[in-house]
Amino acid sequence: MKPYLACGLILVLLGGCATQPPVRTVQVLENSGTEFPAMCMLLQSDGSLLFKGGFLFYNPSAWRRDAGDGELLTITVGGSKPFPEGPVAAGLVRSDASRRELTYRFGPSAQAIDFAGFYFYRVNACQAQ
Numbered sequence: 001m002k003p004y005l006a007c008g009l010i011l012v013l014l015g016g017c018a019t020q021p022p023v024r025t026v027q028v029l030e031n032s033g034t035e036f037p038a039m040c041m042l043l044q045s046d047g048s049l050l051f052k053g054g055f056l057f058y059n060p061s062a063w064r065r066d067a068g069d070g071e072l073l074t075i076t077v078g079g080s081k082p083f084p085e086g087p088v089a090a091g092l093v094r095s096d097a098s099r100r101e102l103t104y105r106f107g108p109s110a111q112a113i114d115f116a117g118f119y120f121y122r123v124n125a126c127q128a129q
Contacts, residue, residue, distance in 0.1 A: 019056075023048070029113065029120035030127065040126035041115070049075060053128025055116070057081040071107030075115075076100055089114030 027043040030052070039054030043047045049061040058079040066072035072093065077083060083097045091113050094103040104113045 014112055021045075028049045028123050028126050030123040031120050032127070036118075038126075038128040039118070040123075040128045042126060052126055054118075062091075066103075071110075072103055073106040073107055074101055074103045075112070077102065084116035089117075090119075 021112050023046045024043050026045050027040045029041040029043070033039065033041050033053075037053055040052045042050040042052060043063050044050065047062050047064055049063045051059050051061065058077050058081060061078040062076040063075075064074050066074065077100045084102075085095070085097065091104045091106060091110060092102060093105050094101070096103075102115070104110075105115055112119045114120075
């Protein structure tokens, strides 16, 4: 019985060492606010997207880059609120309400995306509360 206990304890200890790296923000997009307070999209290293300061009802959302074209950024809108639809936005390549996905051409030279009529610009840090 003791050898099994020892093996089990070793497996538990080794399994505890296999931790995942912490989730970090890899890109911040901010609408600095004019008539509304500032709001941000925080693109996380694990593929999640968090809204801060506005559009909180779309949390949690997700993002990914297209494997074939690294300039395409796809946002999968979460939450239970209706899918954001409106006029064709700058940079918007594809909109799929059934999958709740918005795909933008957002390469290194692009500065902003239009999400639901609000322009979100690349920034270093989010100022939203």
